[in-house]
Amino acid sequence: AQSVTQPDARVTVSEGASLQLRCKYSYSATPYLFWYVQYPRQGLQLLLKYYSGDPVVQGVNGFEAEFSKSNSSFHLRKASVHWSDSAVYFCAVQGTGSKLSFGKGAKLTVSP
């Protein structure tokens, strides 16, 4: 079975500061990994994905994530956050089959 843990349910950072949101996955093989963002009353939007190759993947709006097989992790990073980045961020894993298993999400608040 596949699963995802996001240990930080709420994160507050100052505008312009760097960000890291942590994600740990559980899956026996190398999975497909995703980060999604959800703004209030909207669906999920894909930020970036990892299938194989370079462990650092670039996404939209300056986000990137690094896959680590040894740590079973896929942490999301951004060098400088903007107030518009305030949202809920979900890490997801796709293992066997096509369904996604999501973490509980991390609510990011960017303070002025």
Added chain:
Amino acid sequence: NAGVIQTPRHKVTGKGQEATLWCEPISGHSAVFWYRQTIVQGLEFLTYFRNQAPIDDSGMPKERFSAQMPNQSHSTLKIQSTQPQDSAVYLCASGSTNSDYTFGSGTRLLVI
């Protein structure tokens, strides 16, 4: 491309009534997924179809919930005898082998 369209956006039903939720996938996408989102449980997989055929319904509650995909242009999720614990945001997503999953904005169901 209007994206994945879910209707209605909001639905209020009385306890014991039936609720039908609609999803129109992106044209050309062969897979349709249904997820349920609550504060407590987070994002839960319910079921998915590929080329209109049911592939995995392992997340569907065994009673009262059913899903169909009668044609490639829409899928429905039906909840019979709704209960307050069914209150949630129901998200539909579509995708294909050569594209990422796209989520709709969801249907917010409230059972009173």
